[in-house]
């Protein structure tokens with residue numbers, strides 16, 4: 209047992225997956241010699257050698273496209289995109305190929321790869337290092353999109369994503385990469401390579417991050433810790449117990465957990481950092497209205513980033529959903 | 545192909561060649577002034593980052609010749625397209641240095657951006673190689689309008705791996721645009737050395753694939769950079785299309801202020817290139833020719849120091865922009881209704897404390913946080 213940050217937990221998962229299965233290879237810019245700009249892949253070059261841990265040329269379409277070719281030949285590539293925004297040159301490969309390889313091959317040859325994307329703001333970075341592009345991928349049929357927020361989830365979901373035969377977009381909330389440590393066991397969370405579909409469960413289920421029956425707050429990624437803080441404040445200030453649901457899987461959504469929370473509480477709020485229009489909040493809100501309208505006491509409200517380019521960092525705290533904004537949104541739902 | 549154009553010697557083993565035609569003594573001193581201004585900005589920006597007064601910064605110490613030399617060859621009407629590495633090139637074209645510093649301080653809007661048409665300097669480009677097609681389109685448009693405007697764009701060795709580099713080169717060649725592709729081959733892309741980036745021995749030879757003439761120059765030599773660019777622009781203006789300049793040099797410092805190169809390379813290698821750095825080298829050259837006295841040199845340095853100090857002061861007098869800045873300038877046509885709702889929501893809560901740059905990493909885990917860019 210050992211106390212680990214999310215970065216260290218991801219690193220552990222990659223060590224375990226590579227140890228277990230020599231088809232797992234890592235590709236990306238600066239991932240080998242330096243272990244990645246966030247050090248998620250630190251130590252893997254020394255352990256597994258430069259054939260399996262590769263500093264590639266600087267070309268995202270090339271990296272993702274080659275990973276697809278490797279997957280077709282039976283390897284299990286894990287790709288690192290250096291920062292959110294830099295996935296855009298590789299978008300074509302993801303949408304037209306990674307997402308459709310299974311469909312185009314009678315389901316027999318899925319593009320079994322994982323694309324890791326550190327994303328989001330709050331780290332005082334220069335322009336174009338802070339986007340939250342997850343909804344773009346959620347909108348592409350054929351992809352799974354996931355986002356862990358705790359070290360244990362990061363480790364378990366990384367192992368599951370590598371096991372999963374479908375292409376997985378693995379969103380890593382960089383702002384909370386080192387936000388806290390927790391016990392992450394060296395034991396494997398489930399047996400690898402059994403083909404028992406356990407990865408499906410790990411990758412598709414939401415998690416209740418805080419119990420409560422008065423208000424459902426549904427969120428994921430960097431806004432999960434803020435939402436928990438807002439829930440504590442609501443409890444103190446007005447005795448309301450909010451249930452915080454951490455989605456973990458952004459596609460497919462855990463519809464049962466979402467509807468259950470909304471129905472039980474009768475009121476729901478959705479929170480995310482990405483821009484609002486056609487974001488995850490819209491989808492979650494639609495699901496709740498379609499399936500639980502008779503249980504609702506109030507319309508579902510969204511607290512999100514705005515429909516603007518991510519600002520220069522001196523103004524990023526104005527853009528990012530804050531505990532204050534989440535609390536204000538919750539009050540609006542509660543006082544409807 | 546592997547021959548390298550060099551004009552300025554090192555005052556020891558490498559002899560000086562003659563001053564290229566077209567450069568007067570005054571030009572040479574002016575070019576030196578540009579080099580010093582860029583150097584002064586860069587050193588000051590690094591210091592500001594260390595003091596937590598601006599955010600992560602991408603330094604260019606040692607690459608001043610590739611910037612000042614190339615720009616000096618351009619006509620005032622020519623456009624330039626910088627990457628983050630040439631972030632302050634605009635200060636040689638009238639962009640206030642305070643504006644560039646404000647960009648690194650995390651200010652947007654009128655504080656950190658400028659109108660590219662005013663200075664013929666495109667915005668700082670962060671995603672690698674994505675500005676190259678813009679330079680092509682601009683010169684192509686000039687051609688459609690029967691104007692002699694040319695374009696120049698800077699990018700690194702790593703950038704030549706991106707698809708946008710190849711697409712831009714091909715478009716420029718097919719459309720015969722007056723575009724100079726100025727590649728700063730500093731032999732590193734963050735931690736990735738050039739031999740892992742490409743299998744070719746040079747970058748110049750990539751021109752052949754597109755029928756683009758290419759030349760290799762000493763990237764630490766401002767006059768070599770000037771001459772190659774000058775000839776490329778003349779070819780372009782004569783209707784002979786684009787050129788590729790490979791400025792061969794070495795990244796003497798870190799990739800950025802959050803990067804620690806000791807993790808991935810032997811820093812004594814940088815030491816071996818150090819004597820070629822352009823500012824001292826140009827000063828030595830001018831003194832050998834008797835064009836610049838020690839007093840003139842001193843006054844150029846003092847003047848640069850003063851002007852950058854004034855810019856720092858100006859940048860630091862900027863107040864944190866109000867919250868409405870989020871919604872400004874996103875659309876030229878007006879504001880969608882979502883913006884008004886967003887602003888109303890923002891104004892309904894207390895404003896978060898002012899955002900300050902993080903400053904240098906300290907304590908446990910220092911150097912572990914992500915290098916940016």
Ligand SMILES: Cc1ncc(C[n+]2csc(CCOP(=O)(O)OP(=O)(O)O)c2C)c(N)n1
Pocket residue numbers: 237266268290294297629670671672699700701702703704728730732733734795799916917
């Ligand atoms: C599309 C894209 N991918 C990745 C990055 C991250 N990144 C920033 S600089 C850099 C290396 C660039 O090397 P090079 O082109 O040689 O230019 P240099 O930094 O040496 O000036 C990388 C990978 C980026 N900015 N854009």
Ligand SMILES: [Mg+2]
Pocket residue numbers: 700701702728729730731732733734
């Ligand atoms: Mg380089």
